[in-house]
Amino acid sequence: MIVVTGATGNVGRALVERLVAEDQPVRALTRNPGRAAFPSGAEVARLELDRPAHLLDGATKLFLHIQATGDRTGGLLDAARAAGVRHVVMLSSGIIDEGADDETHPIRIWHATAEQQVRDSGLEWTFLRPISFATNALQWAPQIRVGDTVHGPFAEACTAPIHEDDIAAVAARALIDRGHSGAVHRLTGPEPVTTTEQITTIGHTLGRDLRFIEVPPDQVGPDLFPHVPPSMLQGILKSFAATAGVHPEITTTVETITGTPARTMSSSGSSVTIRKTLPATL
Ligand SMILES: NC(=O)c1ccc[n+]([C@@H]2O[C@H](COP(=O)([O-])OP(=O)(O)OC[C@H]3O[C@@H](n4cnc5c(N)ncnc54)[C@H](OP(=O)(O)O)[C@@H]3O)[C@@H](O)[C@H]2O)c1
Numbered sequence: 652m653i654v655v656t657g658a659t660g661n662v663g664r665a666l667v668e669r670l671v672a673e674d675q676p677v678r679a680l681t682r683n684p685g686r687a688a689f690p691s692g693a694e695v696a697r698l699e700l701d702r703p704a705h706l707l708d709g710a711t712k713l714f715l716h717i718q719a720t721g722d723r724t725g726g727l728l729d730a731a732r733a734a735g736v737r738h739v740v741m742l743s744s745g746i747i748d749e750g751a752d753d754e755t756h757p758i759r760i761w762h763a764t765a766e767q768q769v770r771d772s773g774l775e776w777t778f779l780r781p782i783s784f785a786t787n788a789l790q791w792a793p794q795i796r797v798g799d800t801v802h803g804p805f806a807e808a809c810t811a812p813i814h815e816d817d818i819a820a821v822a823a824r825a826l827i828d829r830g831h832s833g834a835v836h837r838l839t840g841p842e843p844v845t846t847t848e849q850i851t852t853i854g855h856t857l858g859r860d861l862r863f864i865e866v867p868p869d870q871v872g873p874d875l876f877p878h879v880p881p882s883m884l885q886g887i888l889k890s891f892a893a894t895a896g897v898h899p900e901i902t903t904t905v906e907t908i909t910g911t912p913a914r915t916m917s918s919s920g921s922s923v924t925i926r927k928t929l930p931a932t933l
Contacts, residue, residue: 652676652709653826654736656698656727657716659687661786662742665819666714667693675827680706680719703730710734712826713774715741717765724765728772738775738832740825741766742818745782745837745900746890757886777831779822781838782900785812785916788849790876795853799861803875806847806865808894811839814914817905824908837902841913852917868892 653670657663658679670677671692680698681687687695696706700723707713707727713736720727731739744762746752752759769776794801818838825831844852847863854861866875868888873881905913 652678653712654678654707654710655714656680657719661815662818663716665816666822669819669823703727707731707734707736710736713739714822715739725768728768732772732774739769740777740822741769743778743780745780747780775832777825778835779838780835781813781818783810783812785814790878799859800864801850801861802864802866804866804868804871805891805895806863807896808846808891809843809897809899810894811843811899811901812916813838813840817913820909821905836904838904839900839902842915843899844916849916
């Protein structure tokens with residue numbers, strides 16, 4: 652049995668669908684089972700982190716999403732070991748880049764702390780370290796729904812966004828196949844795109860002429876990043892600033908592990924990312 656936390660999320664839902672498609676026994680955890688709408692092959696359970704033992708009953712593997720498990724991550728890992736779980740695949744972050752990263756960055760600290768908890772748990776582990784999700788484009792959805800201009804910082808910020816299903820595909824292989832214990836997988840999309848180019852791509856997909864208008868970073872507030880917890884906003888802006896005009900790290904890990912090349916931003920046109928960006932009225 653594979654237990655998936657964060658199962659209704661961008662990565663988690665794609666992972667549950669992939670595991671079910673491969674006939675793997677899967678238990679998907681969510682705070683709202685009634686709204687989850689998972690494929691019928693998945694068992695669904697309410698995420699009750701104050702009673703973790705029953706969540707892990709019969710489990711051998713765990714997909715760990717630390718946003719969902721929060722400050723109960725340690726308790727969940729203890730319960731996992733007690734229940735007989737052998738292997739944890741953790742959705743971490745490419746912000747951890749040993750020796751090359753800013754160890755004071757709050758997002759780095761958040762993920763590094765959880766990685767250490769996993770290492771300390773005594774369970775076998777695999778860390779997935781994606782760098783920039785394509786779903787981050789959803790930050791622009793509210794503006795795109797009401798007009799053709801998108802305001803934000805760092806027009807030249809350059810990333811290699813990765814499709815959520817490509818992360819899920821790697822997670823599925825790490826959970827199902829042998830050989831991923833102790834591995835750290837750095838995950839990116841296949842090509843660099845600037846903020847301006849992402850807006851243009853979304854415009855092409857929607858059949859609209861979208862324009863990006865740069866806002867000085869000191870004038871950026873939570874309204875432009877509705878999906879980001881306000882406490883994380885300065886950290887996010889700091890990360891963006893570091894990518895402006897810089898060629899991003901690009902890995903081929905998705906293709907190496909899954910046998911399928913990672914999707915580009917434009918080939919993601921039919922993906923969750925762009926569909927969620929569409930105005931409901933279109
Ligand atoms: N965005 C990036 O560029 C980036 C880069 C590197 C790493 N990451 C990592 O990826 C994660 C995001 O993955 P994702 O996009 O798949 O997640 P997501 O869709 O934002 O959320 C996944 C699920 O977690 C549950 N959840 C969210 N907030 C919660 C909370 N406060 N308490 C309990 N449950 C909560 C929700 O499920 P229910 O409502 O069904 O319970 C949600 O559907 C981040 O946590 C970060 O660790 C992101």
